[in-house]
Amino acid sequence: MSQEHSPQTTNSEIEDQYEQYLMPIWKDLDVPIRRAEGCTVEDFDGNEYLDVFSGIAVTNAGHRNDAVVEAAKDQLDEFIHGCSYLHPHQPAAELAKRLAEITPGDLEKSFFANSGTEAVEGAIKLARKYTGSKEVIALEMSFHGRTLGSLALTGNKGYKNEMAPTINDVAHVAPPYAYRCQLCDGGPCSNDCGDRLEQVIQTHTAGDLAAVVVEPVMGEGGIIVPPEGWLERVQEITHDHGGLLIVDEVQAGYGRTGEMWASDHFDVVPDIMPQAKGIANGLPLGAFTARPEIADAFESGDHLSTFGGNPVACAAALETIEQLEAGLIDNARTQGEWLTSRLEELEADHEVIGDTRGLGLMQGIELIDAGGETGPMDVAPEPDAKLAKKVSHHLREEGIVIGVGGFHGNVLRFQPPLSISRDQLERTVDAIDDALSAKE
Numbered sequence: 482m483s484q485e486h487s488p489q490t491t492n493s494e495i496e497d498q499y500e501q502y503l504m505p506i507w508k509d510l511d512v513p514i515r516r517a518e519g520c521t522v523e524d525f526d527g528n529e530y531l532d533v534f535s536g537i538a539v540t541n542a543g544h545r546n547d548a549v550v551e552a553a554k555d556q557l558d559e560f561i562h563g564c565s566y567l568h569p570h571q572p573a574a575e576l577a578k579r580l581a582e583i584t585p586g587d588l589e590k591s592f593f594a595n596s597g598t599e600a601v602e603g604a605i606k607l608a609r610k611y612t613g614s615k616e617v618i619a620l621e622m623s624f625h626g627r628t629l630g631s632l633a634l635t636g637n638k639g640y641k642n643e644m645a646p647t648i649n650d651v652a653h654v655a656p657p658y659a660y661r662c663q664l665c666d667g668g669p670c671s672n673d674c675g676d677r678l679e680q681v682i683q684t685h686t687a688g689d690l691a692a693v694v695v696e697p698v699m700g701e702g703g704i705i706v707p708p709e710g711w712l713e714r715v716q717e718i719t720h721d722h723g724g725l726l727i728v729d730e731v732q733a734g735y736g737r738t739g740e741m742w743a744s745d746h747f748d749v750v751p752d753i754m755p756q757a758k759g760i761a762n763g764l765p766l767g768a769f770t771a772r773p774e775i776a777d778a779f780e781s782g783d784h785l786s787t788f789g790g791n792p793v794a795c796a797a798a799l800e801t802i803e804q805l806e807a808g809l810i811d812n813a814r815t816q817g818e819w820l821t822s823r824l825e826e827l828e829a830d831h832e833v834i835g836d837t838r839g840l841g842l843m844q845g846i847e848l849i850d851a852g853g854e855t856g857p858m859d860v861a862p863e864p865d866a867k868l869a870k871k872v873s874h875h876l877r878e879e880g881i882v883i884g885v886g887g888f889h890g891n892v893l894r895f896q897p898p899l900s901i902s903r904d905q906l907e908r909t910v911d912a913i914d915d916a917l918s919a920k921e
């Protein structure tokens with residue numbers, strides 16, 4: 482990369498400046514980045530790391546992907562800002578057309594925002610406008626963002642702290658979390674969590690349903706993949722009550738699960754689909770796409786964004802999609818299949834692994850206190866968040882950056898650039914194996 486840094490800049494200088502000049506953001510900052518390429522990030526002290534988390538599932542086409550960088554540079558040379566709702570421009574027009582081609586079914590018209598949170602907020606406004614109804618249902622343990630609207634949907638009090646009240650009229654329903662399912666009580670999946678939506682509508686709403694919002698694979702909740710038939714059932718119940726199904730593909734979309742969209746694994750076409758993260762391989766951009774009759778419910782001025790649809794970000798997105806379709810999604814699928822079976826072997830070898838799960842290159846390892854008490858909701862052993870942190874610190878010492886998350890903070894998250902190789906995945910799994918063996 483061409484950006485120059487004063488030679489004496491170190492990790493600790495950057496961290497000190499963060500401490501002094503930025504508001505508190507996150508308690509557990511990862512390695513400072515000086516430059517990054519492919520699946521590798523480098524810090525200011527000259528250390529290199531294999532990145533298995535891609536800045537939280539964003540650089541799907543690999544850090545600093547050459548073709549994406551070129552596309553962005555070409556656009557930078559033309560113009561940087563056009564305010565896409567004031568001056569129509571080609572990158573936004575072409576990207577919207579491309580989204581109509583690659584999104585499922587008859588989804589056709591898009592609105593451009595700057596982030597996942599904004600895409601979700603916009604989707605809710607559109608659902609309210611189209612249906613004329615107000616109430617929204619989301620999943621417990623979900624994450625949809627941190628603005629007051631999207632935070633209201635987020636089914637995790639840890640993110641809300643003292644920020645309430647958020648928007649009203651949001652109810653929550655049990656997630657399709659098989660490993661800690663309160664409904665099946667350790668037995669085979671009965672898909673009762675899908676049916677439970679009907680009960681929540683009957684008991685928690687006033688019959689004024691605008692939308693049900695779900696992640697097709699829950700990311701922050703702990704890489705939770707719903708059972709077969711769940712999403713279809715949720716859509717059926719939602720439509721029966723006059724609501725729209727909003728499928729939040731912000732984290733699971735753009736090839737991450739081995740298909741362009743996580744909803745492609747299921748037999749549904751969302752009514753509205755928010756996207757962000759992987760869309761422009763790291764440039765800030767969000768979008769939500771809807772069927773024309775829904776999209777056209779917005780009237781002039783109902784929803785606008787000064788920076789939304791920035792031409793440089795749109796140009797980068799167009800090239801990102803090319804890169805994904807040219808082989809990266811296939812790689813996500815192939816490497817993901819290998820990873821699934823390798824993680825199953827790992828689970829068999831370590832009793833502190835309660836569950837492994839995921840699709841493509843969105844996979845998680847849930848760590849538990851194997852000798853301890855039964856954990857939350859009495860259905861599985863106590864989550865071990867401390868162990869998850871310990872393993873991630875061990876990996877950091879081995880030069881690997883991995884994610885830690887989940888509702889209980891006990892899930893190791895594999896969400897690497899989709900260009901990752903078998904060797905790089907093997908190296909990561911072996912390092913986890915070593916860390917867990919050392920603990921036992």
Ligand SMILES: Cc1ncc(COP(=O)(O)O)c(C=O)c1O
Pocket residue numbers: 596597598599601624625626627696700701729730731732733757758
């Ligand atoms: C499913 C989902 N929706 C929305 C968001 C919010 O996106 P952003 O952080 O870009 O605002 C996230 C972020 O993690 C997410 O995972």
